[in-house]
Amino acid sequence: MARITFDQLIPLYRHTVFNAAKTGGRLHIADHSILETLNFINTDDDAFRDSGIRIESDADKLVLGGNVDLEISTPRTGLGLLARDVDGVIAAAAHRIREPSHYYVISENFAYNDTTVPDSIFRYRLVLRLVRSLSEAAAFVDPHHAEATFLGRGRLRIPVVFKVADIGSVTAATVDELEDFVFEKIHKDQKTAILSSNVIELCRNQPENDRFRFLVAHLRELVLKTQDGYKLFASEFSYEKIKTKTEEAISDYTNKIHKTFHDIQNQVMGVPVATVIVATQLKLAKECAVEFWANLAVSVGATLFVVLLTIAVVNQLMTLSSIAGDLLRQREKLTKEYATVAEQFLPLYSGLKKRINIHRVILWGILIVCWVGVGMTWFIYHRLTTPELSACLHS
Structure with missing residues (x-):
């Protein structure tokens, strides 16, 4: 025959008005399942021993809607736990580590599987x-x-x-x-x-x-102290990683900034040469002779050189702007994700920004000097060259 279960006992506990000692009480037989369980306990020795419930009223009182007096003790250990209160549950050492699988708390009228939790x-x-x-x-x-x-x-x-x-x-x-x-x-x-x-x-x-x-x-104190300890560890752990990544990025950006000037270095070095050529090659030209055409060629050549140099310099200025934007994004990311150590690396980004600004000033200075030179070239050309171009073309 099937053994009685703890779930069958829970309705009995719920409908019992326990005495002060919680060792028994009066049970109201509210439904057929309670009546069946009581009859099972009353007629089956194993169910009687397992349940820990002794029916003190006469058998003729076991009717639907009736009331019977019970003596209630703890059921068999493997069946479940009946406790007077929560302190009764945690009286067992094991239950202070893990919640028992089946239990009922009399003071709270609570069973282990109830959805409403006191x-x-x-x-x-x-x-x-x-x-x-x-x-x-x-x-x-x-x-x-x-x-x-x-x-x-x-x-x-x-x-x-x-x-x-x-x-x-x-x-x-x-x-x-x-x-x-x-x-x-x-x-x-x-x-x-x-x-x-x-x-x-x-x-x-x-x-x-x-x-x-x-x-x-002092649980709150323990949690806060533990979190603070981990933050310190995480900062120290991340420092070397961030330091390495930041130094590599700074080195890469430094090379890119340097390259913006290095790429046009040869053209820039040609500026003094072009200046010497202009200064030495322009001659006094009063007729549409060789001197006129030489002056025109030198002036046009100098202008074309500066135009090409301007295109190269503008391209490098755009590259510097792109690098500056990328640096700003990297700096914001560092500040946001590694706020605890970011302050130690921000001066490196500030140094690069300063270097970008210096390169911009130099490049703009080169452009200004070159275009001033172009203006001076054409000024000298017109001072030394008397004939008009249109006149020489028709001569």
Whole structure:
């Protein structure tokens, strides 16, 4: 024959008005399932022993709508747990590590599978989540004796001892933060090591059996201190990586900036040569002779040279603008993603920006000088060359 289950007992508990000692009470037989369960207990020895329920009323009282007196004790251990209150649930060490699979709390009229959760159960489950998070940082957790051992700057044993009255300060937000911190895969080993060290530091001076209660009372402090410790670690971890990447980027941008001038260096070096040519080759020309055509060729050649140089310089100025825009984006990204160490690298970007501005000034200076030279060339041309071009073309 099938054995009685804990789920069959829950309706009996719900419809019983328990006495002050919670050792029994009067049950109202509200429906057929309750009546069937009572008859099962009354006629089957295994069900009687497993349920822990003794029916004290006469058998003729077992009718739908009737009331019977019961003596109720804890059911068989493997069946489930009947507790007077939440403190009764956590009286067992194992239940301070993990929630029992089947249980009923008389004071809260709560069964393990109820969807509406009273505050005491909610906080009990929060503490179990807290214990799971702390277990990630512990070197060893004994689930049978509810003890966690932490290793770090020393060794500390923390018995998980608490009552409902001790966990009123626990909030879901704080437990959520600790879970997010501990169970995130990035730098998990370093995070649990930081948490372990902070637990030891926080609780080492407390009596052994008070350590967990003290930790719960100062949980917010523990979480904040652990997060700050990780931020420091992350900054130190990221520093060398950021430093290397930034230095490589700075070197690359420096080469690009240098290249903007190097690419037109030969043309720029030709400016003095062109100046000498203009200064020495322009002759006095009063007729449409060789001197006239030589002066025209020199002037046109100098102008064409400056036009081509202008095109090259404008192209390099556009390249500098592109580099400057890219630098600004890189700087903003560094400031946003690595705010804790960004200040140490910003001067490098400022130095590059200054160098870009200097190159711009130089390039604009070259253009101005060259076009002034073109103007002077044509001025000298007109001073030395008497015939008009149109006259010489028709001569």
